[in-house]
Amino acid sequence: GENVEQHPSTLSVQEGDSAVIKCTYSDSASNYFPWYKQELGKGPQLIIDIRSNVGEKKDQRIAVTLNKTAKHFSLHITETQPEDSAVYFCAAYTTGGGSQGNLIFGKGTKLSVKP
Amino acid sequence: DGGITQSPKYLFRKEGQNVTLSCEQNLNHDAMYWYRQDPGQGLRLIYYSQIVNDFQKGDIAEGYSVSREKKESFPLTVTSAQKNPTAFYLCASSIVDTGYTFGSGTRLTVV
Numbered sequence: 001g002e003n004v005e006q007h008p009s010t011l012s013v014q015e016g017d018s019a020v021i022k023c024t025y026s027d028s029a030s031n032y033f034p035w036y037k038q039e040l041g042k043g044p045q046l047i048i049d050i051r052s053n054v055g056e057k058k059d060q061r062i063a064v065t066l067n068k069t070a071k072h073f074s075l076h077i078t079e080t081q082p083e084d085s086a087v088y089f090c091a092a093y094t095t096g097g098g099s100q101g102n103l104i105f106g107k108g109t110k111l112s113v114k115p
Numbered sequence: 116d117g118g119i120t121q122s123p124k125y126l127f128r129k130e131g132q133n134v135t136l137s138c139e140q141n142l143n144h145d146a147m148y149w150y151r152q153d154p155g156q157g158l159r160l161i162y163y164s165q166i167v168n169d170f171q172k173g174d175i176a177e178g179y180s181v182s183r184e185k186k187e188s189f190p191l192t193v194t195s196a197q198k199n200p201t202a203f204y205l206c207a208s209s210i211v212d213t214g215y216t217f218g219s220g221t222r223l224t225v226v
Contacts, residue, residue: 034214043121043205043217044158089158093212101165102148103215107157 002027002094006106013080014114021109023090024072032093033073034103035064037086044089048075080113087111117142121206121218127226128193128200136191136221138206145210147189151175152203152220161204164189165211193223201225 160173178197
C-alpha cells in the first residue's frame with residue numbers, strides 16, 4: 001500500500017527565514033497531495049493542496065511543489081512568523097491498497113519559529 | 116456555518132468502562148474517519164466509512180467499534196478491550212478525492 005515519508009521530524013528556524021518540509025510517496029497512482037497545520041490541542045487544518053497535473057501552487061507565503069517522476073512533494077514557507085509554529089502533516093491520496101480511496105499521512109514535522 | 120463537531124472535548128474513562136465519542140458533520144460529506152493521535156505522534160486510522168451503513172477497519176481497529184446509521188453521524192466507541200485508550204481522537208469527513216475536514220478533537224484519559 002501507499003507509504004508517505006516526511007522529513008524532517010523537527011525544524012527550528014529564525015523568524016523571517018524560510019522553512020522547507022519534504023515528503024515522498026510510494027504509490028505512483030496518487031493524484032492529490034494536501035498539507036495540514038495542527039496547532040497544539042486542535043484538529044489539523046488544510047493549508048494548501050496540489051493535484052498531480054500541477055507542478056507548483058502558491059498561496060501568499062506558502063507554496064507546494066510536486067515532482068511526480070521522483071514521487072516527492074515539498075512545502076515551502078517564506079518569511080516565517082512565530083504564529084507559523086505548529087505541527088505540519090503532508091498526505092497523499094491513494095486509490096488502492098488496504099485503505100482504498102483514503103489519505104495516507106506522513107508522521108508530521110514540528111516547526112518552531114524563534115522570534 | 117458548515118463544519119464538523121466532536122464532543123465532548125475532554126472525556127475521562129474508568130478501567131473496564133466503554134465510552135462513546137460523538138462526531139457530527141453538516142457538510143454533506145459521504146466519507147467519515149476516526150484517527151488516534153498519541154503525544155508527539157502522527158495520525159493513525161481507526162475506522163472509516165465511505166457510505167451510510169458501511170464501514171471498514173483501519174490500521175488500529177482493535178478495541179474500538181463504530182456505526183454509521185446516518186450520513187451526518189459517525190460515533191466511535193472505545194471498549195474495555197482497548198488496553199491503552201488514553202489519546203487524542205480526531206474525526207474527519209470528506210467527499211471523494213479531496214482533503215479532509217477535521218474536528219477539534221476529543222482528549223480521552225483513563226482514570
